[in-house]
Amino acid sequence: MLSGVGPREHLxxxxxxxxxxxxxxxxxxDHLCTDMxxxxxxxxxxxxxxxxxxxxxxxxxxxxxxGVSISAGxxxxxxxxxxxxxxxxxxxxxxxxxxxxxxxxxxERLVEKNLNIKENVFSHMYGHLLDTCGVLIxxxxxxxxxxxxxxxxxxxxxxxxxxxxxxxxxxxxxxxLLKGVKEGLKLLETPSMKSVSARxxxxxxxxxxxxxxxxxxxxxCYIQHMAIxxxxxxxxxxxGKASDKTSVVDPQLRVIxxxxxxxxxxxxxxxxxxxxxxxxxxxxxxxASDLIKNGK
Numbered sequence: 439m440l441s442g443v444g445p446r447e448h449l450x451x452x453x454x455x456x457x458x459x460x461x462x463x464x465x466x467x468d469h470l471c472t473d474m475x476x477x478x479x480x481x482x483x484x485x486x487x488x489x490x491x492x493x494x495x496x497x498x499x500x501x502x503x504x505g506v507s508i509s510a511g512x513x514x515x516x517x518x519x520x521x522x523x524x525x526x527x528x529x530x531x532x533x534x535x536x537x538x539x540x541x542x543x544x545x546e547r548l549v550e551k552n553l554n555i556k557e558n559v560f561s562h563m564y565g566h567l568l569d570t571c572g573v574l575i576x577x578x579x580x581x582x583x584x585x586x587x588x589x590x591x592x593x594x595x596x597x598x599x600x601x602x603x604x605x606x607x608x609x610x611x612x613x614x615l616l617k618g619v620k621e622g623l624k625l626l627e628t629p630s631m632k633s634v635s636a637r638x639x640x641x642x643x644x645x646x647x648x649x650x651x652x653x654x655x656x657x658x659c660y661i662q663h664m665a666i667x668x669x670x671x672x673x674x675x676x677x678g679k680a681s682d683k684t685s686v687v688d689p690q691l692r693v694i695x696x697x698x699x700x701x702x703x704x705x706x707x708x709x710x711x712x713x714x715x716x717x718x719x720x721x722x723x724x725x726a727s728d729l730i731k732n733g734k
Contacts, residue, residue, distance in 0.1 A: 439590050444590075448463075460686045461676070461683070463674050464585070466601070468582070468670050470582065470605055470606070470668070471576040472660065476573075477626070477631070478636070478638075480635040484538065484573075514536055516536060518530035519621055525581070530580055532577050532580060532614065532615075533712075535578055536576075537573060537576065539572070541567075541574065542572075563639070573636075577615060577621070580710075581709075584606060585604060587604070606661070615665070616654060626638065643660050670715045672711075673705060674705045675687055675693075676706065700726060703722065706722065
């Protein structure tokens, strides 16, 4: 946008000469999850700060490449589920990220800082769980209906942009996450979870006290207060037909109306993929390489 490619009215407001009037910055989408399904378990075989920073654990990792230190951010598995009847057969609308730990295990409170959770809220929900064994199963919204925008704050390239993700602005997104939470709660009835006496962290979220715990209204309230983006932003240079006024690049990834310029990253996705975005981004880059080499 600083170069003059973007929405005409926005660029004019900042006195940036318009080279191409295109909807750059619209259609912002992201995957959103919630931390509500924090399960505490009766076992000593778990991932906490205390048992992951011992000399024995470090030696096990450096000598044999095994142990808790090989965990990929604590995520041990993922699962996909279809919770909405109108989602096409064979497709998913919820992804479960299954952590072998939970937000309260770190005494440096890195999660609180990184996710910008208010100190009093984090203390209430997780302050009592330091060095306790548990898991977090995070239902993640795969097909959000809500879209946001990115705009320039000024003409200074050092200024951060104005990002308005408009999370949960479409009620259907709240309802889908609600169904995902209820689906995850069913795990408490499984033999595996019963074998470790798994139980839900039953601290009531501040701001949701007026609702009966675990009622639909309580879960909706929790989601609206504690939904978390998982750093999968896409869509702000949407790919589509040149005749489509919502498109920024054509199917060959060429910026419409600009010669010799392409975009090859997550921003060209018309809709966010129903899964992690890393592999699709690699594919987009590989496809762009082929298009350029083949002169298309």
